Amino acid sequence: MSSLHIEIDPASGFCFGVVKAVEAAEDELKDGTQFHSLGDIVHNNMExxxxxxxxxxxxxNDDLSTLKEKKILIRAHGEPPITYQKAKENGHQLIDATCPVVLKLQSRIKKSWEELKQQNGQVVIYGKVGHAEVIGLIGQTNNEAVIVESMEDVSTIDVNKNTHLYAQTTKSIDEFKRIATYLKENINANCVFKSFDTICxxxxxxxxxxxxxxxxxxxxVFVGGKKSSNAKILFNKCLESNKQAYFVSxxxxxxxEWFDKPIKSVGISGATSTPPWLMEKVAEQIEIITKDK
Structure with a gap:
């Protein structure tokens, strides 16, 4: 038996929004009936x-128009208004598992956009272009919001307009603060600027x-899906703190060879989209490959 201490990070695993979506899917699947999710339910291939x-x-999303009268789950990331419209037109039954935090953010962004379009203003969203959540957020603004992925993109923002700044729920607080500070200092003095820290x-x-x-x-050992932006952020923070950190899916x-050096403990952590059962399997496999240590 290995004397190596292996610990699964008690703070890791699904956030409540993903738990809600997975439980909704499992409830529908109990009777053995197949149904659909719009996109991957979570950014983790194993789950x-x-x-x-x-x-x-x-x-x-293209399948929404070709399929008819299907049962479809909306995942935690949320969807733009056009998705609900297409679903209604094609007789689909929606199971809406949008994360409550994302749902509230969608509502706030829509309200800001409706207010600002009367003033020729703009909504700015700090988020990843093409990310499922961001597609849902920008959809609340008729796809008119300005998306910035980092401080490098701030030059794309018109500083001569009234501006409301929001953030994708899984982005970096520090980078959001940098963007907000830049806009506060550079928005025209005659314009209104408001920032809303909407990071979960x-x-x-x-x-x-x-x-x-x-x-x-x-x-x-950090366990995460390659598509997960949350996994990348957490792993990079992990790597800053421990150079012997490794990412696996x-x-x-x-x-x-990761465990060949004299070591006493291995920690296993994961993203908010990493299922607990997968981290347990990783722990079991590490036990096997280090059994002679």
């Missing part, structure tokens, strides 16, 4: 594959916790 085996089939604290609160977790272990990506 998507598990639910596929139970009968949940991901479909694209359940997600943001993970950053200081993962630093402490990474520092207490010799090696850290499944157990097959583990490498024995």
């Amino acid at each position: 998507v594959d598990r639910l596929k085996e139970m009968g949940l089939q991901p479909i694209s 604290r359940q997600v943001a609160g993970r950053l200081p916790k993962i630093v402490l977790f990474a520092q207490k272990h010799d090696v850290v 499944n157990v097959n990506e583990l490498k024995k």
Whole structure:
């Protein structure tokens, strides 16, 4: 038996929005009936594959118009208004599992846009272009909001307009503050500028916790989906704190040489889209490959 101490980060795993979406899917699948999710229910291929085996089939937005009268789950990331319109036109039954935090943000952005368009103003969203949540957010503004991915994009913002700044829920608080400070200092003095920190604290609160977790272990294995922006942010923070941190999406990506040096402990952490069962499988596999240590 390995004397190596292996710990799964107690702060890791699904956020409540993802838990809500996965539970909604599992409830519908209990009777063995197949149904669809609009896009991958979560940015984790292993969890998507598990639910596929139970009968949940991901479909694209294009499929909304070609399919008729299907049961379709809206995932935690949310959707733009056009999705609901297409679903209604084609007789689909929607199971809306949009995260409550995202739902509230969509409502606030829509209200800002309606207010600002009367003033020739603009909504600015700090987020990742093409990300599912951002597509849903920009849809609240008739796709007119300005998207900035980082401070490098602030030159695209018209500083001579009334401006409301929002953030995708899983983005960096520090970068949001930098963007907000820049706009506060550069927006025309005759214009109104308001910033709304809409970053989810359940997600943001993970950053200081993962630093402490990474520092207490010799090696850290971070488990996440390659599509997950949250996973990238958390892993990078992890790597800053521990140079012996490694990113895997499944157990097959583990490498024995990571554990060859004299080490006493391994920490396993994951994104808000990483299922707990997958981190447990990673822990079991590490036990196997280090059994002689």
